[in-house]
Amino acid sequence: MDQEKLDRINNQKKQWEEESKRLDVRSEPCETVSGRPIGALYTPLDTGSLDYEKDLGFPGSYPYTRGVQTNMYRGRIWTMRQFSGFGDASDSNRRYRYLLEQGQTGLSVAFDLPTIMGYDSDSERSLGEVGRCGVAIDSLEDMEVLFDRIPVDRVTTSMTINGPAAVLWCMYLANAEKQGIGLDQVGGTIQNDILKEYIAQKSWIFPPEPSMRLITDIFAFAADHVPRWNTISISGYHIREAGSTAAQELAFTLADGFAYVEAGINAGLDIDRFAPRLSFFFNAHIDFFEEICKYRAARRIWARRMKERYGAKDERSLKMRFHTQTAGCSLTAQEPENNIVRTTIEALSAVLGGTQSLHTNSMDEVLALPTEKAVKIALRTQQVIAYESGAANTIDPLAGSYFIEALTDQLESEAEEYFRRIDELGGVLAAIDNGFFQQEIADAAYEYQRAVDQGRQVVVGVNRYNTGEAVQIDLLEIDPDVEEKQVGRLKKLKEKRDGDAVKRSLEELKKGARGNDNLIPKILEAVKLYATEGEIISALKEEFGEYREKPLF
Amino acid sequence: MNSKKVRILVAKPGLDGHDRGARVVARALRDAGFEVIYTGLHQTPEQIAETALQEDVDAVGLSILSGAHMTLVPRVKKLLRDNGMGDVLMVVGGIIPEDDGRELINNGHADQVFTPGEPLDNITDYIGSKIRS
Known part of the structure; x- marks a missing residue:
């Protein structure tokens, strides 16, 4: 647009601003859920520097903004x-087969906390937690039951597992082999993102250095043997759930991503050998436009840095593929049916932002794990968006909007500013060590809660239009005997397996941990002998030690 | 009420790593003038009872979002009793179904249970009024 025209628009905008000042305005601040002030009107003045070819390009082409x-x-x-899992392996297997029958197209396993933290169901630390907020998996035997009658060469599976990711992944691979499926036929994702555990989700086991080694071992093993596997899902979801703003989610997640790239390069891997299998996972919070812009900015930043700073050449290394989950923290315990509406808006933002896969929360997840009915509505929400709304008909339909492009740029430059601060602190690990991310998130979470309490941030049914009615909704109950049953099965397994062979494999693993060899073949060997997760993790703890956090608030 | 500041232990029992609520509540309590000790994550009931004793606290707040509350809350309460701290105010927060919350209170394991959506001032006011009374 030529300067003369822009000047004219600028003058008209000033007139419009004068007029609008004379009119009434609402009392609520016009801010995003992240506290970002939003202008009343965006015009070509806000996108003056936008260069279509350089900043947007075409879908499937650099910089992949579209x-x-x-x-x-x-x-x-x-x-x-x-995302689903509860009780024992057979409870969850039934739910998975139900979801597949309802038209779901991929699986996503939620493990219980003992599994996530590397404890067997019979550990003292597991008491009261077995099968509660996910499925209890102790050994390959449980994994076999979990995927019974599910064709793992045709269905891809995502597993939300981090500290012990290598162990659960090996169980999945061993089960596939037992089903007669070659490792090159198996597709899926392990979350395997330990940095965001230190930053936000707090399910860590080992200290950073050995954790990063296990991750790069997985990168290398997958590149050679499991080419269809996404070796990591670099996650902003949990950073956001812990209370971050949209810009922090974007910046911290990408910073983690670059830290993994650097770890892979430092481990001697060629960037284009492992980067194509890196994937991402973002939150879809309630502020519709800010979220859409976050996804668009994320793709562009990733592509630019991967190419310019890290010299990636394979275009698959430049493409940020991501999963999205609607924001659990946006759901309310009051009038839980309203959560269906929130989830719909959030899911639509993920779709308009170009997500590769999507989890829609069930309305009752703020109260308990979802019932079958609630999870069906959540799935139907996606199907309505996909096949009725028209949102899937055209690609990146909001591109070119003055507001969308201006906000996309703004998020990108805020992320760049955070990268500079993280670099100044000495990189991601140093920033974790001095509590930088944790404090930024805690501050944002506190500010948000204050805004809700003071009514600056409206939450319908909570701080406005609250009727005080009691919640009336059926909740899923976990079988209270699940812990006892699981412990019993584990005892039987330990009796019938070859205990000496298990012991030898664990000794081999410890020896490997002391050296530099890739640990995945050794873990796979132990898993196939039915060594339990807890035994394998304990063996590694002896060599690697455990992580401890300095508690901040 | 003597001049000593009211001391509150905010604790995360079990394996649950969701600490957003615990940290927000800890900060709100500090801002309301209480002295707050936060245990950090992944504490066993034994560790929590031990810290409560060492720090000589007036109240304990447990944050649990993992569904293990019916196991963990009674264990912490019992260990507190064993330490002669049975009269310490016990407040629980997290994803606690209403029936479970009622059961914890009726059985004397907790004095109050707060669930998602509770304004921070309600929590700080409750603790303040209970301890000062």
């Missing part, structure tokens, strides 16, 4: 992947 696939949803709808 999407990583050439055809996006015109080619194939995103993967509908509901």
Whole structure:
């Protein structure tokens, strides 16, 4: 646009501002859920420097702002992947087969806390937690039951597991082999993102250095043997749930991503050998436009840095593929049916932002694990967006909007500013060590809660239009005997397996941990002998030690 | 009420790493003038009872979002009793179904249970009024 025209628009905008000042304005601040002030009107003045070819480009082309696939949803709808798991392996297997029958297109395993923390169900530390907020998996035997009658060469599986990711991944691979499926046929994702555990989700086991080694061992093993596997899902979801702003989620997640890239390079791997299998995982919070811009900015930042700073050449290394989950922290315990509406708005932002797969929360997840009915509505929400709303018909439909492009740019530059601060602190690990991320998130979480308490941030049914009615909704109850049953099965397993062979494999693993060899083949060997998760993790703890956090608030 | 500041232990029992609520509440309590000790994550009931004793606290707040509350809360309460701290105010927060919350209170394991959406001032006011009374 020429300068003369812009000057004219500028003058008209000033007139409009004068007029609008004379009119009434609402009392609520016009801010995003992250506390970002939003202008009343965006015009060509806000996108003056936008260069279509350089900043947007075409879908499937650098810098991928408009999407990583050439055809996006015109080619194939995103993967509908509901995160699910509870009770024991057979309870969860039934739920998975139900979801697949209802048209779900991928699986996503939620493990219980003992599994996430590397304890067997019979550990003292597991008391009261077995099968509670996910499925209890102790050994390959449980994994076999979990995927009974599920064709793992045709269904891809995402597993939310971090500290002990290598162990659960090996169980999945061993089960596939037992089903007669080659490792090159198996596809899926392990979360395997330990940095965001230190930053936000707090399910860590080992200190950073050995944790990063296990991660790069997985990168290398997958590159050679499991080419369809996404070796990591670099996650902003938990950073956001812990209370961060949208810009912090964006910046901290990408900073983690670059830290993994550097770890892989430092481990001697060629960037284009492992980077194509890096994937991401973002939150879809309630502020519709800010979220859409966050996804667009994320793709552009990733592509630019991977190319310019790290010299990646394979275009698959430049493409940020990501999963999205609607924001659990946006759900309310009051009038839980309203959560269906919130989730719909959030899911639509993920779709308009170009997600590759999506989990929609069930309305009752703020109260308990979801019932079958609630999870079905959540899945139907995605199906309505995909097949009725028209949102999947055209690619990146909001591109070119003055507001969307201005906000996308703004988020990108805020992320760049955070990268500078993190670099100044000495990188991601140093910033974790001095509590930088943790404090930034705690501050944002506190500010948000204050805004809600003071009514500056409206939450319908909570601090406005609150009727005080008691919640009336059926909740899923976990079988109270699940712990006892699981412990009993574990005892039987330990009696029938070859205990001496298990012991030898664990000794071999410890020897490997003291050296530099890739540990995955050794873990796979132990898993196939039915060594339990807790035994394998304990063996590694002896060599690696455990992480401790300095508690901040 | 003597001039000693009211001391509150905010604790995360079990394996649950969701500490957003615990940290927000800890900060709100500090801002309301209480002295707050936060245990950090992944504490066993024994560790929590031990810290409560060492720090000589007036109240204990447990934050649990993992569903293990019916196991963990009674254990912490019992260990506090064993330490002669049975009269310490016990407040629980987290994803606690209403029936469970009622059961914890009726059985004397907790004095109050707060669930998502509770304004911070309600929590600080409750603790302040109970301890000062």
